[in-house]
Amino acid sequence: MTSERQKSIGIDIGGTHMVFGLVDEQGRLQWKQKVKTDLSQGFTSMLAVIEAQVDACLTETGWSREQVRTIGIGMPGRVDADRGICLHAANLNLRNIPVAAEVARVTGMSCYINNDVRMYNYGEAMHGAGKGKQYVLGVTIGTGMAGAMIVKGEPYGGSDNRAGEIGHIPLEGVGTRCNCGMTGCLETIVSATGLARSARNVVKEGVDTVLATYHPDPASLTAADVSRAYDEGDAIAIGIMHHAGARLGQVLASLIPMLSPDVIIIGGGVALAEERLLHPVREVLSRLVSRAFLDGMDLTTALHNDDAGVIGAAAWATRCEKGER
Amino acid sequence: MTSERQKSIGIDIGGTHMVFGLVDEQGRLQWKQKVKTDLSQGFTSMLAVIEAQVDACLTETGWSREQVRTIGIGMPGRVDADRGICLHAANLNLRNIPVAAEVARVTGMSCYINNDVRMYNYGEAMHGAGKGKQYVLGVTIGTGMAGAMIVKGEPYGGSDNRAGEIGHIPLEGVGTRCNCGMTGCLETIVSATGLARSARNVVKEGVDTVLATYHPDPASLTAADVSRAYDEGDAIAIGIMHHAGARLGQVLASLIPMLSPDVIIIGGGVALAEERLLHPVREVLSRLVSRAFLDGMDLTTALHNDDAGVIGAAAWATRCEKGER
Numbered sequence: 001m002t003s004e005r006q007k008s009i010g011i012d013i014g015g016t017h018m019v020f021g022l023v024d025e026q027g028r029l030q031w032k033q034k035v036k037t038d039l040s041q042g043f044t045s046m047l048a049v050i051e052a053q054v055d056a057c058l059t060e061t062g063w064s065r066e067q068v069r070t071i072g073i074g075m076p077g078r079v080d081a082d083r084g085i086c087l088h089a090a091n092l093n094l095r096n097i098p099v100a101a102e103v104a105r106v107t108g109m110s111c112y113i114n115n116d117v118r119m120y121n122y123g124e125a126m127h128g129a130g131k132g133k134q135y136v137l138g139v140t141i142g143t144g145m146a147g148a149m150i151v152k153g154e155p156y157g158g159s160d161n162r163a164g165e166i167g168h169i170p171l172e173g174v175g176t177r178c179n180c181g182m183t184g185c186l187e188t189i190v191s192a193t194g195l196a197r198s199a200r201n202v203v204k205e206g207v208d209t210v211l212a213t214y215h216p217d218p219a220s221l222t223a224a225d226v227s228r229a230y231d232e233g234d235a236i237a238i239g240i241m242h243h244a245g246a247r248l249g250q251v252l253a254s255l256i257p258m259l260s261p262d263v264i265i266i267g268g269g270v271a272l273a274e275e276r277l278l279h280p281v282r283e284v285l286s287r288l289v290s291r292a293f294l295d296g297m298d299l300t301t302a303l304h305n306d307d308a309g310v311i312g313a314a315a316w317a318t319r320c321e322k323g324e325r
Numbered sequence: 326m327t328s329e330r331q332k333s334i335g336i337d338i339g340g341t342h343m344v345f346g347l348v349d350e351q352g353r354l355q356w357k358q359k360v361k362t363d364l365s366q367g368f369t370s371m372l373a374v375i376e377a378q379v380d381a382c383l384t385e386t387g388w389s390r391e392q393v394r395t396i397g398i399g400m401p402g403r404v405d406a407d408r409g410i411c412l413h414a415a416n417l418n419l420r421n422i423p424v425a426a427e428v429a430r431v432t433g434m435s436c437y438i439n440n441d442v443r444m445y446n447y448g449e450a451m452h453g454a455g456k457g458k459q460y461v462l463g464v465t466i467g468t469g470m471a472g473a474m475i476v477k478g479e480p481y482g483g484s485d486n487r488a489g490e491i492g493h494i495p496l497e498g499v500g501t502r503c504n505c506g507m508t509g510c511l512e513t514i515v516s517a518t519g520l521a522r523s524a525r526n527v528v529k530e531g532v533d534t535v536l537a538t539y540h541p542d543p544a545s546l547t548a549a550d551v552s553r554a555y556d557e558g559d560a561i562a563i564g565i566m567h568h569a570g571a572r573l574g575q576v577l578a579s580l581i582p583m584l585s586p587d588v589i590i591i592g593g594g595v596a597l598a599e600e601r602l603l604h605p606v607r608e609v610l611s612r613l614v615s616r617a618f619l620d621g622m623d624l625t626t627a628l629h630n631d632d633a634g635v636i637g638a639a640a641w642a643t644r645c646e647k648g649e650r
Contacts, residue, residue, distance in 0.1 A: 135484050147583060151481065158585030159460050159621055165582035170613040172497065172575075182615055250497075254579040257490035258472060260483030288495040290507055296484055 006321075007068050009057055009109075010123075010314030011050065012116060013037065013075040015091040018046075020053045021307065022061055022068070023314035027127025029307055031061050043097050051106040071103055071111040072317030074119030074309045078161045081114045087161065112320040116309055117146040117164060118155040120267060120302075123312025125150035128303035129265045137261035138302075139166055139248075141270035144179075145187035149259065153319070167191065169251050190248045192223035192270055198240045199226050209236035227273050241273065242280040249284025256285070256293050267302030274301055331646075332393050334382055334434075335448075335639030336375065337441060338362065338400040340416040343371075345378045346632065347386055347393070348639035352452025354632055356386045368422050376431040396428055396436040397642030399444030399634045403486045406439045412486065437645040441634055442471040442489060443480040445592060445627075448637025450475035453628035454590045462586035463627075464491055464573075466595035469504075470512035474584065478644070492516065494576050515573045517548035517595055523565045524551050534561035552598050566598065567605040574609025581610070581618050592627030599626055 007030070012019040015037060022031040033053060038045040058065060077089030084100025086092075103111040114122070121130075121138025130136035136150040145167030149156040156163055167187030174184035176197075188194050199211050203218040210229045215221060229237030252264060266278065278299060285294060302308055332355070337344040340362060347356040358378060363370040383390060402414030409425025411417075428436040439447070446455075446463025455461035461475040470492030474481040481488055492512030499509035501522075513519050524536050528543040535554045540546055554562030577589060591603065603624060610619060627633055 135482075135488075149583075151476070156476065156584075157460075159587040159618075160585070162618060163460075163583060163585040165585070165618075168582045168615060169579050180615055180617075182613075251579065254494050254576065255583060257493045258474075258488060258580060259481075260485070260488040260490075262484040288507075290493060290505055293484075293487060293490075 006070075006318050007063060008070045008072055008314035008317045008321075009054060009068060010119075010310035010312065010317070011053075011071065011073045012119070012309030012313060013046075013073060013092070014116070015076065018049065018053075019306075019310050020057060021310035021314065022057050022063070023311050025318060027123070027311050027315060029311060031057055032307070032310065033057070037092070039092060043094055043099075043102070046092075047102055047106060050103055054107045054109070065108055069109055070314075070317040070321045071107060071109050072119070072313035072315070072320075073099065073103065073111065073113040074116035074313040074316075075099070075113060076116050079113055079115045080161060081112070081155070081157070084111070084113055086113065110317070110321055112317045114155060114313070114316055115148070115161070115164070118148040118150075119312035119316055120309040121148040121265065121312065122150055122155055122316050123304060123308035123310070124265050124267060124302050125312075126153070126315045127311055128308055129298075129300050130263050133262035133298075135260065135262045136265065137255070137259060137263070138265045138267060139252075140268040140302075141191055141266065142268040143192050145191045145268075149261075153324075155316075166251065166255075169254070171247060171250070174247075186247060186251050190244045190270075195223035195226045195240060195244060195270065196221050198243070199223075199229075199237070202236050202240070207236055210234040211237060223270055223273070227276055230273075230276050241276045245277045245280030246284050248277070249281040250288070252281065253285055253288040256289050256297070260293055261297060263298040263300065265300060265302050267305060267308060271301045271305065331395075331643050332388060333395045333397055333639035333642045333646075334379060334393060335444075335635035335637070335642070336378075336396065336398045337444070337634030337638060338371070338398060338417070339441070340401065343374065343378075344631075344635050345382060346635035346639065347382050347388070348636050350643060352448070352636050352640060354636060356382055357632070357635070358382070362417070364417060368419055368424075368427070371417075372427055372431060375428055379432045379434070390433055394434055395639075395642040395646045396432060396434050397444070397638035397640070397645075398424065398428065398436065398438040399441035399638040399641075400424070400438060401441050404438055404440045405486060406437070406480070406482070409436065409438055411438065435642070435646055437642045439480060439638070439641055440473070440486070440489070443473040443475075444637035444641055445634040446473040446590065446637065447475055447480055447641050448629060448633035448635070449590050449592060449627050450637075451478070451640045452636055453633055454623075454625045455588050458587035458623075460585065460587045461590065462580070462584060462588070463590045463592060464577075465593040466516055466591065467593040468517050470516045470593075474586075478649075480641075491576065491580075494579070496572060496575070499572075511572060511576050515569045515595070520548035520551045520565060520569060520595065521546050523568070524548075524554075524562070527561050527565070532561055535559040536562060548595055548598070552601055555598075555601050563601075566601050570602045570605030571609050573602070574606040575613070577606065578610055578613035581614050581622070585618055586622060588623040588625065590625060590627050592630060592633060596626045596630065 147166035176188035178185035472491035501513035503510035
């Protein structure tokens with residue numbers, strides 16, 4: 001059986017797991033597999049896993065190498081998409097690896113790579129919450145926080161492919177040291193890590209909050225606990241979430257007049273907080289930003305969340321293969 | 326005499342004056358004329374001036390309509406560049422005017438239009454301080470303040486062509502009402518108007534400053550007076566300039582991690598303040614922004630200043646005519 005439609009394999013590479021998916025041209029995920037990231041032999045062991053999973057995908061779905069043809073990869077760190085090179089991925093301990101060429105060599109298929117946050121938001125821009133929009137600003141909030149702009153279907157790169165570091169925009173009056181070496185970065189407040197830290201801090205200070213009852217050791221508190229306490233009506237948890245939303249809103253208020261996005265998509269694990277987080281963002285935006293920008297602009301959570309990275313990487317490969325960039 | 330090289334006429338339309346220039350493909354201005362903007366009959370009178378000045382340009386330079394062929398126009402307000410329509414230019418009182426088609430009709434030449442700040446920064450990106458750079462962030466500071474991003478030779482539009490309003494990014498702790506209806510916009514501090522207001526305010530408050538000696542009426546104080554007093558070593562004037570530079574630096578610190586420009590170009594009349602303004606900007610950036618972004622990034626004043634708009638509009642027309650967009 002053959003198909004007129006282009007299918008592509010998307011791979012979302014993370015520090016602990018890699019997700020593989022077969023995606024059709026409408027962005028529908030037809031097969032998915034999650035495996036551990038194997039870095040025991042550096043890129044060599046990672047490449048072996050990719051080769052094996054691509055084989056498994058084709059075997060299990062019954063599609064041939066000629067029918068699928070393309071692989072798209074989203075990976076952390078700085079990526080030179082034009083040359084297919086991973087410039088530097090600190091958490092994978094990779095530097096200057098010709099990933100696209102190597103994957104193409106072992107799979108016999110065309111391979112295109114890009115940054116994982118860009119691919120996540122490319123997936124949302126093409127087939128998710130940003131579908132049909134020209135100017136998409138994606139903000140992905142998980143352990144850390146990063147952003148991506150997809151402009152008319154093209155991920156915005158920036159000098160040396162460094163753009164998108166919304167999590168490292170500095171906040172006045174915040175003294176928390178960030179992993180990046182600077183102080184007061186947005187992600188020290190708005191991230192799973194930041195929310196959990198805020199929760200830990202209030203419990204350690206002996207504040208009266210239901211958060212104190214969740215774990216014997218406050219170090220175990222998570223961002224999900226903050227959402228849970230929020231839903232129990234805990235004023236402290238509500239305050240933590242509102243503070244994070246307000247700070248996110250303040251930074252978005254600085255970006256919107258300059259970028260004028262059609263849509264802002266909040267994704268990643270922390271996006272599961274939904275309106276608990278977005279309500280204070282909206283409140284700050286309506287106070288600080290002119291209606292000229294807000295009236296036509298959507299602020300929403302990601303549609304595909306966990307799958308957006310795989311869908312985006314596959315869609316990116318399809319686009320690159322067609323020579324549309 | 327014929328030339329292999331493409332020449333183009335650039336027009337920079339402002340509320341009080343229009344500047345016409347003949348520009349060669351290297352961005353060199355070969356002829357220039359500045360005339361009053363005639364809005365007595367709305368767009369009709371403006372069009373008549375354009376027709377007459379294009380004729381004058383060709384007559385005076387000896388180039389034929391076939392040799393020059395293209396006209397580029399930068400004009401204020403929101404412009405639909407793809408359709409050649411002025412959507413809304415408040416200070417020209419124009420709305421939904423098919424400017425490109427009308428200019429093409431009366432001149433017999435191809436015409437392309439765009440927003441004036443974008444054309445100014447397009448001129449700087451292609452033939453000025455941003456030459457050879459892929460990610461150019463231009464900030465034009467005059468009576469007001471606006472920005473433009475030129476990404477790989479293409480002006481960034483944003484939703485509804487509203488992008489670039491860096492002057493309307495809100496500042497915490499600033500209570501000055503802005504013309505836009507919001508409060509605390511950056512341009513209330515960083516603009517010729519803002520600098521003059523600060524100067525007036527200190528004089529009215531009876532502060533000991535040389536600014537008090539410049540004019541019988543403090544209402545006559547200008548941004549240039551602040552630079553003059555700065556050069557006389559006046560601590561108050563230095564403070565006003567440092568405050569403006571610090572606020573500009575603070576906003577740029579919010580944009581740089583997200584956009585990662587190769588170069589930030591400060592243009593417009595206030596850019597004549599040069600290092601008096603840029604020094605405090607640099608100081609704030611080095612404190613708030615990671616060296617990963619700053620090390621490869623230039624911060625500089627515009628090279629062509631007054632002429633950048635005409636040079637950019639002409640270069641834009643040449644690019645559009647070649648079908649490179």
